[in-house]
Amino acid sequence: MSDYLSATGLEVSFGGLRALQDCSFTVERGRITCLVGPNGAGKTTIFNVITGFLRPDAGTVSFQGTPLDGMKPQAIVAAGIARTFQNLRLFVDLTALDNVVVALPSQTGEEPLAAIFRPLHVARAQTRHREEAMQILQHVGLAARAGEFVRNLSYGEQKLLTVARGLATGAELLLLDEPASGLSASALDQIMDLLRRLQTEGKTLLVVEHNTRVVQQIADEVLFLHQGHLMARGTPEQIISDPALAEIYFGGVI
Amino acid sequence: MLALQLLCNGLATGCALGVVAVTFSLVYSTTKLFHVAHAGVFTLGGYLAWSMTTRGTPFIVALVVAVAVCAATGALIQAWLYARLERRHATHLVILIASLGTLAVMQNIIAAIYSPNILQFSLSWASEVVAGGGSVRLTVIQVLIVVASLAAYGGLMWFAHRTILGKQMRAVASNPFLAEITRLRPRRVHVYVMAIASAVVSVPGVLVPVDLGLQPYNGVTPLLTATIAMIAGGVGSVTGAFVLAVAIAELQNLSLLVIPGEWSIGITFFIFVIFMLFRPTGLFAAVR
Amino acid sequence: MDFWLSYATLASIYVLLGLSTNLLVGIAGIFSVSQAAVFGVGAYIVSYLLMNEVTSFLPAMLVAAVFCVLLNVLVTLPALRVSGDYFVVTSFGIQLLATAIFTNWTFGTGGANGLPGIPPADLFGKTLDSTTQMVELCVGAMILGCLAFWLIMRAPFGRLLRAIREDELAVAAAGKNVLRAKVSAAAMAGAFAGSAGGLYATFLSFIDPSSFDLDASILLLTMVVVGGARTLAGSIIGPFLLLALPQVLSLIDIPTTIAAAARQLIYGVLLIAFMLFRPQGLAGEKL
Numbered sequence: 001m002s003d004y005l006s007a008t009g010l011e012v013s014f015g016g017l018r019a020l021q022d023c024s025f026t027v028e029r030g031r032i033t034c035l036v037g038p039n040g041a042g043k044t045t046i047f048n049v050i051t052g053f054l055r056p057d058a059g060t061v062s063f064q065g066t067p068l069d070g071m072k073p074q075a076i077v078a079a080g081i082a083r084t085f086q087n088l089r090l091f092v093d094l095t096a097l098d099n100v101v102v103a104l105p106s107q108t109g110e111e112p113l114a115a116i117f118r119p120l121h122v123a124r125a126q127t128r129h130r131e132e133a134m135q136i137l138q139h140v141g142l143a144a145r146a147g148e149f150v151r152n153l154s155y156g157e158q159k160l161l162t163v164a165r166g167l168a169t170g171a172e173l174l175l176l177d178e179p180a181s182g183l184s185a186s187a188l189d190q191i192m193d194l195l196r197r198l199q200t201e202g203k204t205l206l207v208v209e210h211n212t213r214v215v216q217q218i219a220d221e222v223l224f225l226h227q228g229h230l231m232a233r234g235t236p237e238q239i240i241s242d243p244a245l246a247e248i249y250f251g252g253v254i
Numbered sequence: 255m256l257a258l259q260l261l262c263n264g265l266a267t268g269c270a271l272g273v274v275a276v277t278f279s280l281v282y283s284t285t286k287l288f289h290v291a292h293a294g295v296f297t298l299g300g301y302l303a304w305s306m307t308t309r310g311t312p313f314i315v316a317l318v319v320a321v322a323v324c325a326a327t328g329a330l331i332q333a334w335l336y337a338r339l340e341r342r343h344a345t346h347l348v349i350l351i352a353s354l355g356t357l358a359v360m361q362n363i364i365a366a367i368y369s370p371n372i373l374q375f376s377l378s379w380a381s382e383v384v385a386g387g388g389s390v391r392l393t394v395i396q397v398l399i400v401v402a403s404l405a406a407y408g409g410l411m412w413f414a415h416r417t418i419l420g421k422q423m424r425a426v427a428s429n430p431f432l433a434e435i436t437r438l439r440p441r442r443v444h445v446y447v448m449a450i451a452s453a454v455v456s457v458p459g460v461l462v463p464v465d466l467g468l469q470p471y472n473g474v475t476p477l478l479t480a481t482i483a484m485i486a487g488g489v490g491s492v493t494g495a496f497v498l499a500v501a502i503a504e505l506q507n508l509s510l511l512v513i514p515g516e517w518s519i520g521i522t523f524f525i526f527v528i529f530m531l532f533r534p535t536g537l538f539a540a541v542r
Numbered sequence: 543m544d545f546w547l548s549y550a551t552l553a554s555i556y557v558l559l560g561l562s563t564n565l566l567v568g569i570a571g572i573f574s575v576s577q578a579a580v581f582g583v584g585a586y587i588v589s590y591l592l593m594n595e596v597t598s599f600l601p602a603m604l605v606a607a608v609f610c611v612l613l614n615v616l617v618t619l620p621a622l623r624v625s626g627d628y629f630v631v632t633s634f635g636i637q638l639l640a641t642a643i644f645t646n647w648t649f650g651t652g653g654a655n656g657l658p659g660i661p662p663a664d665l666f667g668k669t670l671d672s673t674t675q676m677v678e679l680c681v682g683a684m685i686l687g688c689l690a691f692w693l694i695m696r697a698p699f700g701r702l703l704r705a706i707r708e709d710e711l712a713v714a715a716a717g718k719n720v721l722r723a724k725v726s727a728a729a730m731a732g733a734f735a736g737s738a739g740g741l742y743a744t745f746l747s748f749i750d751p752s753s754f755d756l757d758a759s760i761l762l763l764t765m766v767v768v769g770g771a772r773t774l775a776g777s778i779i780g781p782f783l784l785l786a787l788p789q790v791l792s793l794i795d796i797p798t799t800i801a802a803a804a805r806q807l808i809y810g811v812l813l814i815a816f817m818l819f820r821p822q823g824l825a826g827e828k829l
Contacts (some may be wrong), residue, residue: 027760043684051715053711053714053715068640071746072714072719072722073714073717074714074717074718074719077715077716077717078717082715082716082717083715085711085712085715089712090707090709090712090713091704091705091708091709092708094701094704094705094708095709098701101698101701102698102701102702102713102716102718103648103716103717103718104707105717107698108698109697109698109699110697110698110699110702110718110723111699111726112694112697112699112726112727112729114697115693115694115697115698115699115700116690116693116694119693119697122693122697123700126698129698146562165716168715168716169716171717247826264614282627288627288630288730290630326767335814335818338818339817339818344817345571345828345829346626347571347573348817348821348829349817350573351573351693351763351767351813351817351829352813352814352817352818354760354763354810355809355810355811355812355813355814355815355817356576356810356814357810357811358760358806358813359807359810359811359814360810361806361810362803362804362806362807362810363807365800365802365803365806366803366804366807368802369799369800370802370803411650437618455672470803471756474756475638476635476636476637478631478638479633481631481634482631484633485628512648516642516645516646517642517646519635519642520639520642522635523635523636523638523639526631526632526635527620530620530628530632531620534628536624538658539642541720
């Protein structure tokens, strides 16, 4: 059986710094996999490589058996992988709804000629897309805030919106970069609830997370990354109870 | 014989362009700004020197004053305009437009004062022939341009690598954030960089018009050629920019054998297109 | 000719140019000082086709628009692939090269003396030789241009471009092709500028390189900066205001020798002042 997502022998270096060294791992379909490790372990670098923002010096990533080598970010999204960013990168001058609509795939009127010569057709399609986006917002619990500009949303709401934008692309594998960091307890519950619901709906999630409580509650599997290399994998309990890993994680290894 | 003469002319123009390219590159790599108004500073130097020499000021004094005024102008552009815009988190595009506006202001103040027509220096020593004679001549001013440009280039390299301010400049260029937290004060370094670049670029800015005459809008083409040299040489490679500037000027001059002079901008741009298509990182791209 | 009619006609043409510059600079975020060159290419193509009686007015306009679209795509594509700053060089280069061609290619463009005797426009077999008809044509073209711009900006394409202005990386992460959107904007800008060129040539019946040089490009940029980026209102206000400037200047007693320099000086001051104090222009969004 071929793996859902597999990375083999990834190497990335920035100048003298080796961000990933012979990094290999797999992600299984329909599960929530958490990527943990100390700062600088290469977690975000892995996201950048998978989503085509960064070309690895060596190694390959394949998705459902197809290698993603050399594919542009937009092609990888079309293949079914979407991501969020740790620093959110929302379009702050657009409304929450528009942030979601932007990400809906292949819309009529994304080309200027169609916009000019078939305005009615475009307008009808837009109504449909807005409804679609509204449903996604409803799903993440932001329907009431749809018309609000992003800069007026709370941090927790903005985090939910990044997930909504990822969902809008139609991707089945979502890479979430620290979806729970910096959130209040109630917002934390909301987002964990959302992640579990997404899983039951058939999405696969790869999540970078620091909060061990969150990892324990949502992860089916944990990948432990250290100095750009996969050090261990297992259930949350196995990883957390391993004293050697705890030493690396909390012991301040630079 | 004509080819030899053209090579000599090309060497003089090329070295002057090299200084424009190197100073532009210095500003570009430190401040990350595409400092279009550099062309205005280049032009300003020539006009200042012209005003003074026609009133009987000795050339060397005029040169020194022009260099000083240009340095101050560069520092002011940085401190009053670019730094202010950066503090407001203006986008790159906004700063670029402001820089273009500055260029337009400088050029047109000059044009309003001195008229848009071509002006010539009347310095008899400048056109005396040093070497050659007959059909190939190398004039005093041409030799002076080459010597001064090489000296400016050498001085800038020495400065960047051997002095504390130079090292700070390079540190700011390579990592502005780190420079900020290690209290190198990038903002102040940027002002120094602009002052130095403007001072140095005004040297060919004064010398070249002694040979070829002055016009208010004559800074744009040299700047374009210099930026092309910078890109073709590889952004970040100072030597690359200088070498390419000389090479482009030689090519331009030799092309006069077959193509009339008014098309030389075409040659320059053709070189740029070739580089964009086949080697966008430049010949001497800095190893990352 | 009646001053107001002539002003309205020229302003209509410059609104098309303002829309063009706004698409490229305001919306796609590409710094351009070569819009006047594209404008000129459109003007010379239409002049050539009409003077040699190759086609009638509308097909000539179409040829000019298509040619300018291709030109803009060809110019922006390589520059956008590498780095934004390279486009500054490309843009200056294109403008200077175009000026060299307009001035020196005497056979095709009439050289520095320009092309006199360009025939008036015609529509459906009827020659538009009165000023009023020409005014109607240009105002009509302006309205069509504004309508097209408005449709573009309210369609998903407009939303995509606004998102790109905010965060290109996030747009790519949302699965959209940033490069294609920007090149499309540049293509539209080419069509607008090319058509404006055709109208300009037939309206004045004389063109020369001075209308299409670097200073003209700076004027176009100033129009968008003063009017305001990314809005229809901005693209209309800017041209109407700045075209009135020479008239205002003529009221003040400025020697004719420095009139051109004074005008350009004001454009420069406006560029700096608006960037410092009002980057959104009079009626636009922040650049």
